[in-house]
Amino acid sequence: MKAKLALLLAAVLGCSLVLSGCWNSRELNELAIVSGIGLDALDGKPGYRVTFQIINPSSSAQTTGSASNQPPIIIVSATDRTIFGALRKASRRATRQLFFAHTQLVLIGESLAQKGITSLFDIFERSHELRLNSAVLVSKGTDAASVLKLLTTLESMPSMGLLKKMQNTSKVWGENRIITVFEVVNGITGESDFTINGVEIVGDAAEGEKKSSLEQSEPMVGSLMSGLGVFKEGRLIGWLNGPESRGTQWVLDKLNETNVNIVSPDMEEDIAVNIFYSKTRVKVDLQDGKPVFHVHISEEGIINETGGFVDLGKEDELQALEKGIADKTAAEVRQAVKAAQDMKTDIFNFGNELKRIHPQDWETVKEDWSGAFAEGELDLKVDAYIRSTGMRLKPYIPAKK
Amino acid sequence: MPNETTESRPGEISNSKEQGPPIYLKLEDNIKQICDRLGNSPDLIVRAYESPFQNIRVKTLYINGLIDKELVEEYITHALSFDSLRQGIEPAAEEAFAYAKEKAQNIGKEKIVEDQNSLLEGLLSGDTMILFDGLEKGISVSTSGGEGRSVTEATTQVNIRGPKDSFTESLGTNLSLVRKRIKNPNLWVETLTIGAVTKTDVSIVHIHGLAKEETLQQIRKKLADIHVDSILESGYIEQLIEENNYSPFPTLYNTERPDSVAGNLLEGRIAIFVDGTPFVLILPATFFMFFHTVEDYYQRYDISSIIRILRFICLLVSLFGPAIFVAALNFHQEMIPTPLLINFASQREGVPFPVVIEVLLLEVTFEIIREAGIRMPSQIGQTVSIIGGLVLGQAAVQAGIVSPAMVIVVSLTGISSFATPAFNMALSIRILRFIITFVAAYIGLYGIAIIGLMLVAHLCSLRSLGVPYMSPVAPFASGDQKDIFLRTPLHFMKTRRRLISKDSKVPGTTAQLSRDGRHES
Amino acid sequence: MRKEVIGPFQLFAMIVLFELGTAVVVPIGLESGHAVWISILMALPGGILLYLVYAYLYRQFPDLVISGYTRKILGKWIGWPLSLLYLPVLTYNGSRNLREAGDLLISSSYDRTPIFIINCIMVIAVMYILYQGIEVFSRTAEIYFWVIVLMGLIANFVVIIAGLVQFKNLFPIHPGEWVEALKSAYPNIWIFPYGELVCFTAILPHFNSKHKIGRTGVGAMALSAFLLSFTHAVEMSVLGEDIYSRTTFPMFTTITLVNVANFLQRLDALVILTLIIGVFFKMSIYCYAAVSIAADLFHVKEPRRLVIPVGSVVLYSSFVSAENFPLHMNDGKVFLENILPILCAVIPVLLFIVHRIRRRFGWYK
Structure with a gap:
């Protein structure tokens, strides 16, 4: 009797569980995998135009014979007051449900960036699909949608290509670094301001949407990582380029590897030094009510190319070169700090650092930190070391008489 | 030739045999009775002998194919010719019977049968029966043999390194294969017969002093409780004695490798041999046993551990x-x-x-x-x-x-x-x-x-x-972890598994196994 | 029937799993800011003292669950109703754990699945294991102890090699923050998770080596405190104080940030498994405690028969107790501050004192 009852109970429970179905189950071919999201401002209206770059799986299918001429991505866009609203509205254009867990890139159009991006990222935190480690980019001089529409060579997925471009350049050149949603959110909530990578289009954007643009060895259009957008209180207020942006990375201790061309004092030729290690220590304190930024950089490099004769066997020559590297670094850092101070924007986390170490001091400058930052003094110290000169000591170039 | 070193202790656990009708005085009556009970089966061979004495009439009975023919021939020519009795006067039937029985000792295990049931049973398990006219008893000589598969390579548990022999369908051969590996008097064998119709011989094998007495007792009881018609394979026994019938997991291990049985016996486990199948049951079995092979111990420890x-x-x-x-x-x-x-x-x-x-x-x-x-x-x-x-x-x-x-x-x-x-x-x-x-x-x-x-x-x-099936991981016994996920070098394995064997002493002392091994909970 | 026993390591594993349970996945001790990991360590001594009180009571009455000795110490007329209090609290706390697990699962992965189904499946598993008895449960705990340790090691290792840990999020700790840390340690972290060990008063009667009770428990608590503190320190150092304090599921957010060489990434499964396993064991222990106290109070011979009723009550109250997750958290705060301390600390300490006095003056018959 009891066993029967238990059996009945189990059967009823089992049926009710099984029959009610698989709520979260979604087949892969019901999903549209979004690889990039573009956010643009609407002219004169509040709200966003959200562009989704969707991966087209059949373009890379190997088994079925139809590895067709379809483009690898499809662009869908929608406008709404909220991002979520837009992505639901996009269903009117997309055959499949948009799936965001693999979003590699978030592109912000320049005009939207200038309007302010503070409120953009809540959905990235709140949603379990969108991830905090998607990279964020600002499209420089164009809207986000047109960057997303570009097709790329070498990488079949444009977003992935752009991400790899960013990874690659931040690894070996160092003007940019990967800035993720997570970092941007931390930047918005922190006391300092922040920067976001810029990307610009080189060539005719309209041409880049066509697959034909890929059918030549030198693509007619392409995207280019360019500089860092400076954000103050969530608004894009300017750009740092070249040495300024590299100087910024230096201060932030985000530099992996880069190349410094130095000019030796008594020679006019350029010497290329590959910086392969760099470590920056930052301390901030108040002296007479003014912030002082103690920045100490130690870097190590390898001489990779010399344009003229240098006797690299000699210690004093090497020391001169080391000093050259240090000076060059210091110059770039000063340039970056100067640019930031001119914009009254603390993009170096100095404010956070001061608050963390000296909370009392922070209280005194909290009210007008940007002003205090602009007044601040930079105490910079750079130690550079040459660790190797490559496969040769002396170059084959003869010494000048 | 099966070597009959089996120490049988039928007194302890024997299926209560019913005493059948006694053997008749007249030889012909007996033969007829047996033929009737076997349904006049043609494989029952009855051989009569011209004995040199008039008053002694002897017949031997056996079932063709179950016996070792050479043995029977030898016995008949040597014993039943009554060579040494021939000189004197005509012996009494009793005397001839005693003589034949004595001679039978040279051949194999012999016993006196006095009722028809045991006579039949003996015949069916390969014994040769010698019946004397005028005596209400007969001699049963164990001559079982006949056609069987010879020892071949294992087919289900193949290995690269290690002995290649495997069990056969003959219980005697199988026991001998294990005994050849463990030359120790403490290897004890108990045999009993299960199956009302098939009368299958089932042997419980353990190493005295290593196996736990309670476990043995439990097995004896469980086997004695089996009341079925037939045991055709050890799988029958397995299903009848396992505790969790509704679990998908096997709780008894089976193997056809003598070295595996020997190894497990030495760990204090108990083996159940069933006549007619090469698969021997080993128990108690734990989950992790099913993922070990004997070869793990033959290969180097590092390789075995990785595998x-x-x-x-x-x-x-x-x-x-x-x-x-x-x-x-x-x-x-x-x-x-x-x-x-x-x-x-x-x-x-x-x-x-x-x-x-x-x-x-x-x-x-x-x-x-x-x-x-x-x-x-x-x-x-x-x-x-x-x-x-x-x-x-x-x-x-x-x-x-x-x-x-x-x-x-x-x-x-x-x-x-x-x-x-x-x-x-x-x-x-x-x-x-x-x-x-x-x-x-x-x-x-x-x-x-x-x-x-x-x-x-x-x-x-x-x-x-x-x-516990998951021992020694749950309950966790740190001392027993040496041979579970890894196979540590042999010289590390100084103790036996606590829950399984009675005595967890260093294996090197196995030679001096004492009868009063320490009991552990 | 044979009495079921559990060994020292099994108790150890159960305590660790219980302590880690939900505490390892949800943010705790928010008041202390980035010093939460210190608060966890600060609360440990208090937790150990409390545990020693339970252990002392167990040694005095090795065969009784808490309701049993409450009646012995305070007399039947006070003891019985007082012990009755434990039932709703234990079931409610069990249901809270279930609810938290359900909500976290829903917000992290199962956004379209009804919470009833999620909780129902969990409760079925809990009922199954409790039906098998405490011995089977403790053995399962033993195995999963290793699973959790292994997963924890992998998760922490991955987070560390991904270079996400930033020590500047943890240090320095200013004098004011030490006080804050202490404030959140007592009573909040002291009670949750340490004080919740009061559940083990229902399990201890099965413990088989009485003299090891102190060592085992204290060791397990120290280990779990260390693991908790370490995990929360890692989470804090990765997320920073701001995000840590806003997230409902900091461990999940932490692991989603991992990306090692574009290959080791998307390890969310590890965290979800940790959550499921932790909640499963914690809830099972709550349910077990409720079952055995109820069996003791109402003289039920076969406690197993109470498993299904208790499980059903827990399941039901898990989704009717609060309308949504924020409300659930608010309820939890009130509950943690006002009700739990009475049951976890006040009553046991009271029992301890009364027992000492009665024994001192020989007031036991």
Whole structure:
């Protein structure tokens, strides 16, 4: 009797569980995998135009014979007051449900960036699909949608290509670094301001949407990582380029590897030094009510190319070169700090650092930190070391008489 | 020749035999009676002998094919000619009987039978009966032999290194194979007969002083409690004495390798030999035993350890492989790295079925191919697997019915399940795999985690003759970990498993096994 | 029937799993800011003292669950109703754990699945294992102890090699923050998770080596405190104080940030498994405690028969107790501050004192 009852109970429970179905189950071919999201401002209206770059799986299918001429991505866009609203509205254009867990890139159009991006990222935190480690980019001089529409060579997925471009350049050149949603959110909530990578289009954007643009060895259009957008209180207020942006990375201790061309004092030729290690220590304190930024950089490099004769066997020559590297670094850092101070924007986390170490001091400058930052003094110290000169000591170039 | 060193102690546990009608005085009556009871079977051979004495009439009876012919011939020519009795006057029947019985001792175990039932039983188990006219008793000489498979290489538990012999269908041969390995008087054998119709000999083998007395007692009781008509294989015994009939997991280990039996006996386990099958049961069995092979001990410890770990990985793969694949593809697409996901997505373009159907389709196909291959003669079996595996898989992918990744997953799980050395364990894992896949298709990773918890709980609730199935991992015994996931060097293994053997002393002292081994709880 | 026993290592594993349970996945001790990991360590001594009180009571009455000795110490007329209090609290706390697990699962992965189904499946598993008895449960705990340790090691290792840990999020700790840390340690962290060990008063009667009770428990608590503190320190150092304090599921957010060489990424499964396993064991222990106290109070011979009723009550109250997750958290705060301390600390300490006095003056008959 009891066993029967238990059996009945189990059967009823089992049926009710099984029959009610698989709520979260979604087949892969019901999903549209979004690889990039573009956010643009609407002219004169509040709200966003959200562009989704969707991966087209059949373009890379190997088994079925139809590895067709379809483009690898499809662009869908929608406008709404909220991002979520837009992505639901996009269903009117997309055959499949948009799936965001693999979003590699978030592109912000320049005009939207200038309007302010503070409120953009809540959905990235709140949603379990969108991830905090998607990279964020600002499209420089164009809207986000047109960057997303570009097709790329070498990488079949444009977003992935752009991400790899960013990874690659931040690894070996160092003007940019990967800035993720997570970092941007931390930047918005922190006391300092922040920067976001810029990307610009080189060539005719309209041409880049066509697959034909890929059918030549030198693509007619392409995207280019360019500089860092400076954000103050969530608004894009300017750009740092070249040495300024590299100087910024230096201060932030985000530099992996880069190349410094130095000019030796008594020679006019350029010497290329590959910086392969760099470590920056930052301390901030108040002296007479003014912030002082103690920045100490130690870097190590390898001489990779010399344009003229240098006797690299000699210690004093090497020391001169080391000093050259240090000076060059210091110059770039000063340039970056100067640019930031001119914009009254603390993009170096100095404010956070001061608050963390000296909370009392922070209280005194909290009210007008940007002003205090602009007044601040930079105490910079750079130690550079040459660790190797490559496969040769002396170059084959003869010494000048 | 089976060597009859079996120490039988029938007094302790014998199925209560009913005393049949006594043997008649007249020889002819007896013969007729026996012929009748055997249904005039032509394989009953009755041989009469012209004895040199008038008053002594002797007949021998045996069943053709069950006896060792040479033995019988030898016996008959030497003993029944009554050589040494011939000089004197005509002996009494009793005297001739005693003489024949004495001679029979040279041949094999002999005993006096006095009732027809034991006479018949003896005949059927290969004894030769000598009946004297005018005596109400006969001599039963153990001459069993006849045609049997000789010792060959193991077919189900193959190894690279290690002894190649395996058990046969003959109980005597099997016991001798073990005894040849353990030359110790403490190797004790108890034999009893089970099965009302088949009267199958079943032997309990243990090493006295190593096996736990309580366990033995338990086995004796369980075997004595078996009341069935037939025992045709050790599987019958297994199913009749195991504690958890409703568990998919086997709680008794079986092997056809004498070295495996010997090793387990030395660990304090108990073996049950059943006449007529090469598969010997070993108990108590624990879960981890099913993933060990004897060869682990023959190879170097480092290699064996790695291989053992590999087997446990295979266990996880074959249990959870398709389930995780289904869960990831249907529920947790965010957990797959992007390039891989794009790859899967492009493979799945055009596949008409949901993932779970695809898995089941392939899994069932795989099981069909496997089952068909097993029952085929070995040459055809290979053809079946080639056609099934290669051609079908390839064609299915090209037809776009299944995705290539799915074929990989299913074949990997299939192959992984073959990496479990014990076939019966592999079977239960295969069944569970289907259940887990269903659960995964229903609620994804959460379901897998929950069913995993329940599975472990179930495993922990099992016992094999009182020994927790998951020991020594749960309950955890740190001293016994040396031979579970890893196989540590032999000189580290100084103690026996606490829960299984009675005496966990250093194995080197086995030679001086004492009768009063320490009892441990 | 043979009495079920559990060994020292099994108790150890159960305590660790219980302590880690939900505490390892949800943010705790928010008041202390980035010093939460210190608060966890600060609360440990208090937790150990409390545990020693339970252990002392167990040694005095090795065969009785808490309701049994409450009646012995305070007399039947006070003891019985007082012990009755434990039932709703234990079931409610169990249901809270279930609810938290359900909500976290829903917000992290199962957004379209009804919470009833999620919780129902969990409760079925809990009922199954409790039906098998405490011995089977403790053995399962032993195995999963290793699973959790292994997963924890992998998760922490991956987070560390991904270079996400930033020590500047943890240090320096200013004088004011030490006080804050202490404030959140007592009573909040002291009670949750340490004080919740009061559940083990229902399990201890099965413990088989009485003299090891102190060592085992204290060792397990120290280990779990270390693991908790370490995990929360890692989470804090990765997320920073701001995000840590806003997230409902910091461990999940932490692991989603991992990306090692574009290959080791998307390890969310590890965290979800940790959550499921932790909650499963914690809830099972709550349910077990409720079952055995109820069996003791109402003289039920076969406690197993109460498993299904208790499980059903827990399941039901898990989704009717609060309308949504924020409300649930608010309820939890009130509950943690006002009700739990009475049951976890006040009553046991009271029992301890009364027992000492009665024994001192020989007031036991």
